[in-house]
Amino acid sequence: MTDYFSVLSGWLIPIKRAMDEWDIDFNSTLADCGIKTSDFKDPESRISAERVSQLIEYCNHLKERHDFAITVAENFHPGTFHILGYAMMASNNLYDAFKRVERYKKVVSNTCSIKIEEGPRVYKLVLTPFLYESTNRPVLSRNSIIIFIATLVKFARECSSHNFRPQEVNLNWSNTENMFYFLSDFFNCPVNFDQDEISFSCDTAILKEPLLGGNPLITQSHEKMLNEFVSRLDKNDVVQIVRNSIHDMLPLGTPTQTDVAKQIGMSLRNLQRKLSEQDACYRDLLEETRKKLALEYITQGHLSLSEVGYLVGFSNIGIYFNKY
Structure with missing residues (x-):
């Protein structure tokens, strides 16, 4: 695995919205974190995952808070995931949408793997960050992981006909000094720390309910575009x-x-x-x-x-x- 890991520039859409809410200047902050503002204008450009992690930490530190990641997730926009985001919106159900995330994850980033473990009553989405070969350090910071998981939950709430919530969220780090107190309120379910994996589980029946905007004609055209996009990436x-x-x-x-x-x-x-x-x-x-x-x-x-x-x-x- 290469030591250069990147994320899609579409992540700057909800990040900018969150910075506006927190009254943080977008252009100067990006410059301070070594991110070019031109990346915001190119929907297919890639940004260093390390730079984005630093940007999240910078915003938290600037306002002496810990929950910037949740504000980013609350500002979800389909363009965050490029074509994948719109294909998710038009999926038949949440299961199909999450399966597209599993299959086309590299469109969003090359920083982790996503796997859906299927059971008779519960489906679990497991996120496994890749490691830097040179240091064996996880590519994704804790806040970057929170953004990704919370964004998927926010997407589910936007697209389904009820107030979606996971059955539980598992994180593989400790909640030192109750720093992540805000997660239970956002996820509206138990958040378990010091676990062996990073995951969230959902009721199978809820994942199979039809989405309000499901449209198979649209998803087929989007998948063709996604396949071409992935081919260009690799x-x-x-x-x-x-x-x-x-x-x-x-x-x-x-x-x-x-x-x-x-x-x-x-x-x-x-x-x-x-x-x-x-x-x-x-x-x-x-x-x-x-x-x-x-x-x-x-x-x-x-x-x-x-x-x-x-x-x-x-x-x-x-x-x-x-x-x-």
Whole structure:
């Protein structure tokens, strides 16, 4: 893992709003923390994660408070997550939205991993910060972690039809001198410190309730844009490049691995080797992409089953779903 970790410049949107609330000058403070104001104008620029952490600490210190992270989260805007934010807003339910965060996390930052652990009654979202190789120090500061988790909760409250709250929040640090007293009020649930992981858990039934703005047509177009965005971020991510190619080629029939290799300008042997290096299998990628698209198309009432079958490269979609 590289020692350069970055976050999307969209985080400056809620940070600026929070600074306005706290009566902190945006331009001079960014300059003090070594962040260029031009980054605020470019939605695809990346900012050093370390600089952003310093900015959060700077604002807390300036006002002699500890809760700037919560003010940032309260000012959530879809543009914070670029295309991902708008795809989340149009998701069928919170589960789908959080799964998109899990899959496209690198759009937002390369500072941590996100994993959803699924149970019969409770789903848990686990955040694991990466470490600097040179020092073994977590990339994300405690306040940066709070911002990310609180932003997801704020998003859920904005999009769902009820006052969303997690069942519990787990943090892997101590609440020294009750410094994080404000977290229980914001999350409106138990906040547990000194845990083995960073996570929050939710009732499965609530996560599966339809969102007010759910729109599968919009999310499909957003996902295509997300796939292209991720490919630009990491041109060495062959798995993502293959997924994109399969997505584009399916309406013309089921693409073979040779077809995909030709489209992306690789030899078949080279493609097979690169997929193997990433512990990926072409057949699995084909089936995952096809199934995901088919399930999304089926939610669109204007498409017949035969049309769905055509769009995912099958003449009979019923036979396909009988396998699952």
